[in-house]
Amino acid sequence: MSSISIHYRRLPDRERVFEQTVVAEERDGCVVTLLESADLSGPVRVDGHAVLEPGAPVVWFTYPDRWHDIGRFHLADGTFTGVYANILTPVEMGEGRWDTTDLFLDVWKGVAGEVRLLDEDEFDEAVNAGWMDEEMERLARAEAERLTAAARAGTWPPGEVDRWTLDRVMSYLEAGR
Numbered sequence: 001m002s003s004i005s006i007h008y009r010r011l012p013d014r015e016r017v018f019e020q021t022v023v024a025e026e027r028d029g030c031v032v033t034l035l036e037s038a039d040l041s042g043p044v045r046v047d048g049h050a051v052l053e054p055g056a057p058v059v060w061f062t063y064p065d066r067w068h069d070i071g072r073f074h075l076a077d078g079t080f081t082g083v084y085a086n087i088l089t090p091v092e093m094g095e096g097r098w099d100t101t102d103l104f105l106d107v108w109k110g111v112a113g114e115v116r117l118l119d120e121d122e123f124d125e126a127v128n129a130g131w132m133d134e135e136m137e138r139l140a141r142a143e144a145e146r147l148t149a150a151a152r153a154g155t156w157p158p159g160e161v162d163r164w165t166l167d168r169v170m171s172y173l174e175a176g177r
Contacts (some may be wrong), residue, residue: 004033006091009101009177011131022062023169026160031093033060034169035071044073046108046116051081059169061161062098065066065090067143068107069100070161078166082110085147103132103140107147115151116142 006018020033035058043050052058052073059072069087075081087105092096104123108116127137150156 002096004031005097007097007099007113009099011101011104011126012129021173023059023164023172028160029064030158030160031062032064032160032164032169034058034173035060044110045081046110046118047114049081050075051084051108051110057166059164059166061158061164062091062093064093067103068147070157072164073168074166074171080111080166082108083161084108085157087144087147089136101170105140105144107144107151109151117148170174 002022004020004022006020007014007015007016018035020035023032023034025031037055037112038052038058040052042054042081044052053076053117056074056076057078058074061072063069067090068087069083069091071086073081073084087103087107089101089103091100104119104126106118108114108118110116123140126132132140147156
């Protein structure tokens with residue numbers, strides 16, 4: 001299996017590199033990857049509940065030309081907790097390396113169907129600090145609003161996110177090794 005180095009910029013001047021295993025490419029250009037173990041100092045929480053824990057796997061869905069990616073979040077024991085979208089600049093997908101910039105806003109849809117727009121305070125702080133221009137601000141807000149509305153209407157996430165469960169990903173990778 002091949003891997004990809006994702007260079008993930010966070011305004012104004014931070015960058016993290018994530019190494020992920022490429023699992024599959026869907027017909028629409030979506031690339032499915034696996035982050036085997038989330039490197040976190042503590043759990044990610046939504047409404048006080050842990051939705052991603054240190055060491056937990058994440059199945060990611062990255063699309064060319066879209067202003068978001070999608071992750072299937074789990075607890076460390078593999079329990080699926082919901083779907084998370086990062087609002088970001090379209091990923092520049094090169095050979096062995098991808099580059100993108102996080103735009104702070106995130107959309108969450110939990111297993112019970114609850115939908116939340118996350119990190120608006122961080123987004124507002126970035127806008128007020130001048131870290132993004134008006135066009136980027138407008139595009140990020142529009143994408144977050146579009147995904148939130150689609151999630152509430154039951155038309156998001158797309159089908160591949162439901163098809164590529166952690167069990168399916170692990171079985172697929174085991175068969176390929």
